[in-house]
Amino acid sequence: MARSARGAVSALFFLNGLMVGSWAPKLPVLMSRLDISEAVAGGLVLLLGLGSVTVMPLFGALTARRGSAHAVRLAAVLATPALLLISVAPNLAATMAAVVLFGATVGGMDVSMNANAVAVERQRRRAIMSSCHGFWSLGGVLGAGPGGVAIAMLGEVWHAVAVTLVLVAGLALSLPHVLRDAPAAEGAQAAPLRLPRSPLPYAIGFMALCCMVPEGAILDWAAVYLQREMGASLSVAGWGFAACAATMAAMRFLGDLLRQRLGAVRTLRIGSLVAMAGLGLAGLAPGPGPAIAGFALAGIGIANLVPIAFSAAGNLPGLAQGIGLSVVTTMGYSGILLAPGAIGWLAERTSFSAIYLGLAALLLVPLLLSRLALTADFSTGGDAA
Template sequence: MVMSARAAVSGLFFLNGLMVGSWAPKLPVLMQRLDISEAVAGGIVLVLGLGSITIMPVFGALTARRGSARAVRLAALLAVPTLLLISVSPNLIATMATVFLFGGMIGAMDVAMNANAVAVERGRRRAIMSSCHGFWSLGGVVGAGFGGMAITLLGEVWHAVAVTLLLAAGLAVILPRVLQDAPVAGGAAAAPLRLPRQPLPYVIGFMALCCMVPEGAILDWAAVYLQREMGASLSLAGWGFAGCAATMAVMRFLGDALRHRLGAVSMLRLSALVAIAGMGIAGMAGTPALAITGFALAGIGIANLVPIAFSAAGNLPGLANGIGLSVVTTMGYSGILLAPGTIGWLAERMSFSSIYLGLAALLMVPLLLSPLARTADFAAAEEDEPAERAA
């Protein structure tokens, strides 16, 4: 049963990544169909992010009140038709509304499935969060890689129909096997749904934000850096993010075993040090090859920072399940939302080399705050709150 639950939550991560990856090739098609500029397209992307950070706290509260299984079921079912709705939206206003819904349901599913992964970790007493995020990365690669080909062969609408049917079939298999972690009788009424008053979730959320900003900076600006300041060709410049993404995916599948062996705190420290070294090499590199090597090394370090932070947030003592996690995921993903524009503004005033060195310094934050990852180790969490793990 536990193994089935582990496979189910891994499948949820894969399908969520598949949806996000399937969105990536749609934006150029939307720009052409709606006849909109890059600036307006940027507004659409912003609306997607706003949908996520708006709905995430709502589903954090729902997870606390009803359990992650119910919350992820609702979010996933509401997410299924959203790509199709975007594809048939007739004008810009309708498109923005459906993109907001898409971003909101993706974010809602993200909070609930991370909470479910924490529940499975507790039951197994072994880390699974990193590999779950590895399945998310794999889903993103499949969605983006095949999405462009499917849109070319089938058209925008039929691509969305195919993805919708695939999601529905996948969820029909997965959802009955999701670990049922609904609160015991009386727990729902007792669970406080207000924002936490203790500072710890917000500090961990800030740590997650500092981990995700460098990831977003590589995703959005590595190719520009390699072209503008290194003179790399377009084909070579694409390897900046590709190198990072590849090492991240591999390390996420290896991360659970390493975390179990080393402990969450030591794993977080080691990951932060490797990420700092990678970003530093990328920032100081004199050739494209060395910069790409730096980005790949940074991916090794960045890969497990956020999964450990999420596990720590999901096991904070004294908080209803889902509340701490919703705070941390919302703050963390706001880093991805804020990074592109902020770095673009800075890039007009300083070199990308300086920016990447600054991001290496930003990764000192998770290094210094690494003791907060203690609650991601199950023995430590049980020492802090032995009574709350019976569920």
């Protein structure tokens, strides 16, 4: 049972990453099909983020009241047709509505599947969060890199049809095996369902936000940066995020072991420094090749920053299941989903090169706040479980 639940939650992370990765090469296609500027495209990204961060707290409360298994099933089923709806939307208004749906359902799925991963950690008494996020990155690789090639070969709509069929098959295989965790109200010492009074979840959430802004900037704008500022083809441009996601996946599969050996604080510090170097290389790169290499290096550094923050939030004592995690995921994903919208506006006035250099400096924040990650060491959370 424990092993099948571990496989099921890993599959959910993979499928969520596949959806998000498939969005990456779609944005420049939407810009061309709808004849919109970077600023308008940034507005679409902003709508995606607003849909996501608005719904995340609702799924945190749903997780607390009915368990993460119920919440993740609902979100996953609703998210499945969203990419196809974006691809067939006939005008900007319909595209905006479909993008909001995509952001809301993917965001709700993200909160609930992270809560389910914490539940599996507690059942197994072993850290799995980094490797779960590794499966998310693996899905992102297959969604972003080959996705750009598939769009170029098959067209936007048939690419979306193919992704949707994969999602349906994957959910049919994984959802029956998702761990059925007890709602908070059924616990013997259930905490009240309210926003936390302790500042710790909000501080961890701010750290997660600063870690996820650069990831969001690579997800949404790497392809546009490579194509428009560096002259790369569409099939090459998709590999900007894919390179980042690939190295993130590799490092996340090592992340649980690294955290056990080095500790969460040291792992976070090393990752922040490596990510800063990668973003700096991407911003200063003279052409697509070095820029993609920079994104790959950034992925190595970013890889375990967010899993450490989420694992710390999911194991905070005194909070109802899903509440602390929903605070941190909502704050964190406001970085990955809302900030890139502002980046589109800034890109028209500066350049993506300058933006990526600025994002390297932003990672000074998690570097300075790294002591907040101490509770992510699973030996602490696991003993308390």
